[in-house]
Amino acid sequence: MSQTFRHPEILEAARRQGKVTVEGLAAQFGVTLQTIRRDLTDLAEAGRLERVHGGAILPSGTTNILYEERRNLNQAAKTEIARACAAQIPEGSSVFLNIGTSTEAVARELLHHHDLMVVTNNMNVAHILAANPDCQIILTGGTLRRLDGGLIGTPTVSTIRQFKFDIAVIGCSAMDTDGDLLDFDIQEVGVSQAIIAQARKTFLVADLSKFKRNAPARIASLAEIDSFFTDAPPPERLLAACRGWKTNIIAVSEQAP
Structure with missing residues (x-):
């Protein structure tokens, strides 16, 4: 397979998996490790990928990955994370779900919950939960961000401050170590900071690929989160910090049979 045909497939694999490895791609395409290294270097120089030890990841920085691409990243992990999170949301709760593909996955897992009141600034979440007749849905006001169906801005924050939620479920674009x-x-x-302030408990749903990315604006610390639902345990140093903060870590890989 020529370089011209490999590059789109490499990019697609990176979007799907979050990271590609030199050895894995060499085996997939039946070429040498050096050939794949050249491919990754070319893609990195073009700004399409970011080189890391042993492979490459989607580039990070000051702009986010396209929303449809984020939907396809780590889908299986997001589903398991969402299932674990939804299991900790009692029926009869008031819940906030914010913007993000991981919170959308949680919404799907709440389709059979009863007597919920869900407030959201995510139009996709509202559309998903409309299929649950036993769920009251309240959309915040705000400016529509067309790329992901999110509502943001001063009206959004004003609406959030009118509530005290039992549980807030939030995501993030990246995490620092x-x-x-x-x-x-x-x-x-x-908006996320207002959500945390108005919640009795805050749940974070994020897979560990978020540690491979960077973003410029700080939301909060895991010290302010009650439970962090993820796909595998974070680094030991952060685990120790979470124990000190009394932040509960639920890693779905540890729950697998």
Whole structure:
């Protein structure tokens, strides 16, 4: 297979998996490790990928990956994370679900919950939960961000401050190894901070690929999160910090039979 045909497939694999490895791609395409290294270098120089030890990831920085591409990243992990999170949401709860593909996955897992009141600034979440007749749905006001169906801005924050939620379920675009949650849009950060302030408990849903990415705006620390639902345990140093903060870590890989 020529380089011209490999590059789109490499990019598609990176979007799907979050990371590609030199050895895995060499085996997939039946070419040498050096050939794949050249491919990854070319894609990195073009700004399509970011080189890391042993492979490459989607580039990070000051702009986020397209929403449809994010939907396809780590889908199986997101589903398991969402299932674990939904299991900790009692029926009869008031819940906030914010913007993100991981919170949309949680919404799907709430389709059979009873007597819920869900407030959201995510039009996709509202559309998903419309199929649950036993769920009251309240959409915040705000400016529509067409790329992901999110509502942001001062009206969104004003609506959030009228509530006290039993549980808030939030996502993030990236995570720092010191436990800071990060995002790209400063307006969305302000919304997330208001959500945390108005929640009795806050759940974070995020797979560990978020540690491979960077974003410029800080939302909060894991110290402010009650439970962090993820696909595998984070680094030991962060685990120790979470124990000190009393942040509960639920890694779905540890729950698998």
